[in-house]
Amino acid sequence: MPRQFIQKFLTKNKFIAYALAVCFLIVTILLGISIGTVSVPVLSIIHIIGSNLFPFLSIGEMDAMHETIVISIRLPRVILAGLVGAALAIAGAAFQGLLRNPLADPYTLGVSSGASVGAVMTLFFHISIPFIGSFTLPLLSVFCAFITIMIVLAFARKIDRSMRVETIILTGIIFSSFLGAVISLMIALTGEELRQIIGWLLGSVSMRGWDYIKIFLPFFVLGAAILAFNGKELNAMSFGEERAQHLGVNVAKRKMIVLLAGSILTGAAVAVSGTIGFVGLVIPHLTRLIWGPDHTHLLPLSILTGSGFLILADLVARTIISPVELPIGVITALIGAPVFAVILMKRRSERSG
C-alpha cells in the first residue's frame, strides 16, 4: 500500500511535518495579503511588514496605498482568519481525541451554536460587563460554549453509556438545531436586518480590524497552550477513559481542562468571526491521516495547518464571485461536509467489514 508507506515514512520525520506546515502557512499568508481587488506584489508585502516591524531599518520608499491596504485591511484580516482557523482546528483535534470520535468538532458538537447564543445575546442586547468591557463578548461566548458542551455530553451519556460516535453527533445536532432556533427567535425579537445577521452566523473575518485580534489573542494563547500541554493525556484518553486512568491520567480533571480549553477557543473564535463549521473536523482528520494520531504533534500541526486553511478559505470566499463576498463558513462547509460524509462511510465499512 503506497499510502501506508508514505504514512510510515512521514511519521518518522516530524521535522519535515513542521517544516511543510510552516511553509504552507507562510505561503497562504502571502497569498491572502497579495490577492484582492488591488493586487500587492509579494516583495512589497515583505517590505511593508518588515519596515513596520522594524521601523529603524526602513529602507526605500513604498506605495502608501499598498501600505494602507496591507496594514489596515488585509493583514489583520489574514491574521484573524489564521488565528480562528488555528483555534477551531486545535479545539477539534482535542475534542476528537477526548471523545475518541473522529467526527467531533466544535460545530458538530453544538459548541459553536452555544457560543453563538452567547455572542448574539451580547451583540443584540448590548450587554457589557463592567471592568472587562470589550471582553464581554468572548467571555459570554466561552461561557455559553462550555455550558453547551457539558449539557451535550451529559445528555449523550444519559442516552448511551458507551457514548458511541453517532450518539454524540446526533446529540450535537439536536442542540445545534435548538440553539439555532433560539438565535433566530432573538433576532426576530430585536428586529435587526436579517441578511447581515445570517452573514455573521455563517462566519466572516472581514472588516474586523486589529481590535478583534487583540480581543481574541489572549483566549487563543491560553486555550492552545492548555491543550498543547495535554497532548500525552489526550493520547491516553483516546484509548478510553478507563484505560487512561489505569495509565495514570487523572481523567476527571484532565477531561474538564480539555473541555474548558476547547470551549475557550471555540467561544472566542465564534465571538469574533461567527460560526465557521468543519475546520475542526477536516484539519485534524487530514493531519492525522498524514502525520499519525500522536497528539503531541497533532495539536501543534493542526494549529499551523488550520490557520493556513482558513486563510485560504477566506481568500476564496472573497475572490471567487468578486466583488460579492461569500461568508467564509460557506466555503468550509462545502469542503467539510463531504469530508464528514467520507469519514462516516469509512467508519461504517470498517465496522461491517
Add this chain to the structure above:
Amino acid sequence: MKEVDKMLECKRLTGGYSGDPILKDISFQVGEGELFGILGPNGSGKTTLLKMISGILPIKEGSILLNKSPLSQYSTKELAKMVAVLSQHSSQAFSYTVKETVSLGRYAHQNGWFQSWIEEDEEIVQRVMFQTGVASFEKKPIQELSGGERQRVFLAQALAQEPAVLLLDEPTNHLDLSYQKELLDLLKQWTKEKGLTVISIFHDLNLASLYCDRLLLLDNGSININEVPNDVLRKEKIKEVFGTDVERQYHPKEPVPQMVLLPGWKMPVTTEVHSIDIHPSMLQFTKSHIALQAPLPLRTMSSGVVGAGTGWHQTFVNRHVDKDYHCDDFRSDMLDFLKNHQFDPSTTVGMMTAVILEDVSYRFIEDDGYSVLVVVTAGVGNAVDASMSDSHKFELVPGTINTWIFVNGELTEEAFIQSIMIATEAKVKVMEHEQVMDPVTGTVATGTSTDSILVASTQKGEKLEFAGSITPLGKSISKGVYECTRESVQKSRKRFKS
C-alpha cells in the same frame, strides 16, 4: 500469609455501580508474587471487583489496602506505577502504532511539564515489546493487528508501567492456544522471578487451576471460597455456583484438578436398549486373533500392547504370535498388524499371546441389571511365582494369560480398580488349584510374566459403584475369571500333553 508479604488486602468490601451494591462484604488478601485467580459465573461481580481494585469504581464500604496503604491515599499517577490493568476490551479510535501504544505505559513515570522521554523509558519499552513478542511489528498501526496481537500490545503497555500488581480481566480471551499458554507461562515466571503479583479473572477453570496459586470463587457478589485450586475446584462447589454438572479429574502431568463438562446431549435411546450391550456373539475368532468390535466406545482400563492405561476404546484384539516371536519393536509391529486387519489403532486395545487361540474360554454372566462377559486365553509356559520374582530374569516371552472383562453397566473408578484386583485374585487361585508351578523356584506360580488385563464397561445402565469380592459385580467377575482361566489352562495343558 506473613504480614510483610501482603501486597493487596480487601477488607469487608461492599460496592459497585450506583444503586444496589454488586459486591457484598468481600475480604481477602493477596501476597506478593502470587498468581491469584478470580472465578465466578457471569454477573457474579468479578469485573466489578477488579474495577474497584484498580480505582475505577468507588468503594462504598470497607477498604482496600495496597502495599499496606489505603487505595484512596494513592494519586492516579502513583497508583499507575503500582497497578497496571489489562482489560478485556480496548477501544482504539485512532491508528496509533504499536510502539506509540506501548510507550503510553510510561506516562506515569514521566515527570515535569515537558515529560521528557529518557533512555530508561526507551529501554523498558523495547524490553517489554520483545518479551510480549510485538517488537517485530512495532511500526504497524494497532488497528491492522489481529485480536491476539492487539491483546499482547496492551499487555506490553501494562508491563511498561512496571507495576508491582498486574490486574487482568480474562487475559486469554482473544488468544489462540499457544499464546494462552505462553502468556500464562510468562506471567507465572514473572511472579516467581520478579515477585510480580498477578490478580486475574478466569473463565476457564482448568487454566486457572493449572496456573493459579489460589482461587477466589465469587457467587452473586459474595465470596464462596478462597483457597488453593484443589479445594476450590470441587464438583459440588462448581455445581453450587455455576449450576452445572462437572466431573473432576487430575491433570496427567501436574498435581492439579481439572474440571470436565458433562454434555447434556445424549444419544437418543434406541427402542432395544440391550442392543448396545456387549454380548458373546460379538466375539470373532480367527487363527490370527480374537477380536471384539463394540457398537460404542467403552471406558477401558488395561495393560495391553496398544491402548494401555485408561481411555475409551471400541475395538479389542488379542493377537496370536508364534512361540518364537521376537521383535524389538513389538509395539509398532502390533500397530502394523492392526492396520493390516482394518482395525483403527487409535480406538483399539491390543494384546499378544502365544497361546493357541482355540483354547480360549469365555463366560457371559447376567445378573440383576448388569452383565459381564469374561474372555480368557491362558498359557502357563513361563509361569512365575510373583512372591519370588527376584529369581527371574525378565524377558518378554508370550506365554501368557490375557483376561478381558466387559461390563454392561456404569463403573466408577474404584470399581475398575477393584475389578482388576478381584480378577487377579481369581487367577492366582486357578494357579494354585491347577498346581501350576514356577519351574525356577519350584513353588506354586501366581501367573505368568507377561499377563495382561482389560476391564471395559459401557458406562450405561446400572451404576456399579464397587466391585469388591462381596458385591454382586465382584462375585460375577471372580466367578467368570476363575472358571474361564481354569478352563483355558486345562485346554492348553491338554494340547501340550497330546
